[in-house]
Amino acid sequence: MKSIIKRKTMCIAGLLVLFALLCAGMQMAMAAEQTLTMSIGGRASFGTDPTLDSAIWPDIGGLQEHHHYTHFSPLITLDSNSNIIPWMAEAYEVSDDYKTITFHLRKGVKFADGTPLNASILKFNFDRVEMYGMEDFGKNRTKQNLFLYYGSSEAPDEYTFKIHFTTGWVDMPFELALNSVYGLSAFISPQDVNPVWDIKGMLKPEKKYNGLGAYYVEENESTPKEKVVLKKRNSWRDDLSFHKPVLDKIVLTYIADPQTAVMALEKGDIDFICRGWNAPLDTLPNLEKNPDVIIKTGSEVRTYFLNVAHWKEPFNGTDGILLRKAICYALNRTDLSEGAFSGYALPATDCMDQSPKRPDVPECCGKGYDYDLDKAKQLLAEAGWNDTDGDGILDKNGKALKNLDFVTTSDPSLSWQRDLSVLVQSQLKRIGIDAKIRTLEWGDYKKNTNEGGFDLKIGYNMGNGIALSNDLNGYNLKSRRGSKVNLYENQNGTLEKITDITQKTANKEERDKCMCQICNILYEEAGVIPLVHPAMYAVMNRKVNGFELGPSETFYYLDHVDECRVEN
Structure with a gap:
């Protein structure tokens, strides 16, 4: 009888230990989830087509903040010192007359649904943006050289992509490295438009988040013009161990007034103030005294x-x-x-x-x-x-x-x-x-x-x-x-x-x-x-680690906040 009781007692104890370990494991898993809440001051809607001009297609077009995470994936970009570096292209060359730029693509880059990226897909996107989706914006309203002088693009083979301009200019590669705002770094799959491969085709609603980015919008947790919840998905950057995203979840919270964003940071409601809508200068002296806040600074070349x-x-x-x-x-x-x-x-x-x-x-x-x-x-x-x-x-x-x-x-x-x-x-x-x-x-x-x-x-x-x-x-x-x-x-x-x-x-x-x-x-x-x-500066909660300032406040998405860590 005593042995039976003893065995039951041991079983119960074992179950309790197992339960405790499971709870501890769940807590560790929960604690390990990397979530960053960031204030933004605009473009807090979701589901639009980043290759279409919002002025012409106000309901379905326009670049939103989430596109920097769901779609943004440039061929070349800038490092923190404004040097041009490869991204989706592993190398590039520029002709002596600056009229042609040739990209050699990385192998293994793919959309969220597994569709491999190739040169023909890039040609589709450049033709769509330059000659249809953003043509009026680039040529007439802002008169950007990338649009005014765009001649054609070609795909000599699967991993070689060329862009030809009618006029060459020295800053052409630099401008290409920056221009995500014109849809030239937020690519879509030509299979995702109707009719397929038609540069004037409309993006299918079910494919609105099928980009080259490492995140998707969790619409059940998001509210248009208030909050956009982004969740990590497996991406080519994980597969290639290339600038692997660290954050599991990014919450973009719309706060129009920068002063209000500062108060939210101090209360702990947000972790980071996006530099596109930065903390006002007159708030920095008080923020410096806050032990829970860090201000990262860097030299700037603006005047x-x-x-x-x-x-x-x-x-x-x-x-x-x-x-x-x-x-x-x-x-x-x-x-x-x-x-x-x-x-x-x-x-x-x-x-x-x-x-x-x-x-x-x-x-x-x-x-x-x-x-x-x-x-x-x-x-x-x-x-x-x-x-x-x-x-x-x-x-x-x-x-x-x-x-x-x-x-x-x-x-x-x-x-x-x-x-x-x-x-x-x-x-x-x-x-x-x-x-x-x-x-x-x-x-x-x-x-x-x-x-x-x-x-x-x-x-x-x-x-x-x-x-x-x-x-x-x-x-x-x-x-x-x-x-x-x-x-x-x-x-x-x-x-x-x-x-x-x-x-x-x-x-x-x-x-x-x-x-x-x-x-x-x-x-x-x-x-x-x-x-x-x-000076350049970024304001964040002290628990945010690994943040590095990008080359400019103007193009704040080059800060790559998705590569930060958040300590719980």
């Missing part, structure tokens, strides 16, 4: 600058150049960096537009203006500006440098303009220039600046987030996009012509020569007034 109405008084003509130079010398950019950016910026005294730290900018562009208040006052006097009535405001011929219209925007993503404009305003006051800040909603701001409705405004370039030649668009906006004013144009109009050559040449030496001419004109005439180089 923020002051634009003036160079086409009208008091900024036009020879005296206008002197006035602009005086402003260049009068601004203490160190104070601007520390005061408006809490140290998350560097003084832009080393250039006029493009930072010389950008790898494709020639050394000749490394000229700028240092802080020299006496030199500023000397130039103002040379231009005939004096304080004749003792009111602290300079005047000339009965006209005062008073009530200059300083236009800024209230757009939350550009909140740094508020503090920067106030500091610039106070520094201008010290040399007798009175500017009145006028803050506009984004739509009105854009209209005013495009039509020249300002005396002063703050502008910025895109740095590594755009090809060098495209980042010069501001100097030929009138001829290229029909705008009423250029960012700056010199009196003989050579700047606009040189910029046009820079954007079209297939000769790097000629491009660099033109860049030197552009930088020299801007320096000699103070065409724009550089202020600071903002």
Whole structure:
């Protein structure tokens, strides 16, 4: 009897141990699941076709944030230092005239349903996007070279893909490495459209997530315009051990207001703030004190600058150049960096537009203006500006440098303009220039600046987030996009012509020569007034590990957050 009881007791004990081990195993499995919740500020719908323009097909077309995870898989891309690196192509070559680029594809790349990728599928996608799905957007609305000069594509064999352009230009490979926003990196299978292999065919609803990405949208857990839940699936990146995704689940949470996103991070509701809708600069000092928050930083090559109405008084003509130079010398950019950016910026005294730290900018562009208040006052006097009535405001011929219209925007993503404009305003006051800040909603701001409705405004370039030649668009906006004013144009109009050559040449030496001419004109005439180089930063919960900043905030999806780890 005792032996029976003993055996029963041992069985029960064994079952309890087994149960405990099972529970522990389940807990470990649950703990091991890698989930990241990230705030985004837009495009929180799902199920659209990334190869179709949302302006023409508003219900079924358009790139959404989830496409960066379900479909995004470029042929070539950029590393964190803006160097071009292979992705789906294991190698590529560019012809001497920059009219043809040849890709050699990796073997083993396949769609989620197992369909192997080949050159013919890429030809289908490029023809579809360039000549149908995004044609109006690329050719007419944004006038992108990748669309304007697209000639044809070909598939000589299964793993060789060629693109031919009617005109070659030096930045062509760089632009291809960046252009997921135009559907050129979010490919679909030609078997998934109806009729099949028709570049004008419509994507079958049941195939909307059949991309080359490592995730799919779990619609049962997602809510349009509120939350998109992405779950990991086996992908070619796992099979080839190529940038293997780590996260099992990514939750994209729509939070329109950046300040609200910061509060959600502090409360623990989200783990990461997407850099496309980053935490405002003025929140960083408090976030630095939060032990649960990490701010990852990196150097940036963007430039923020002051634009003036160079086409009208008091900024036009020879005296206008002197006035602009005086402003260049009068601004203490160190104070601007520390005061408006809490140290998350560097003084832009080393250039006029493009930072010389950008790898494709020639050394000749490394000229700028240092802080020299006496030199500023000397130039103002040379231009005939004096304080004749003792009111602290300079005047000339009965006209005062008073009530200059300083236009800024209230757009939350550009909140740094508020503090920067106030500091610039106070520094201008010290040399007798009175500017009145006028803050506009984004739509009105854009209209005013495009039509020249300002005396002063703050502008910025895109740095590594755009090809060098495209980042010069501001100097030929009138001829290229029909705008009423250029960012700056010199009196003989050579700047606009040189910029046009820079954007079209297939000769790097000629491009660099033109860049030197552009930088020299801007320096000699103070065409724009550089202020600071903002730092890159990303804000996240401390439990997020392995994050590395991509080359630019503009193309935040190159941060590859799916390769991060989350500690529970």
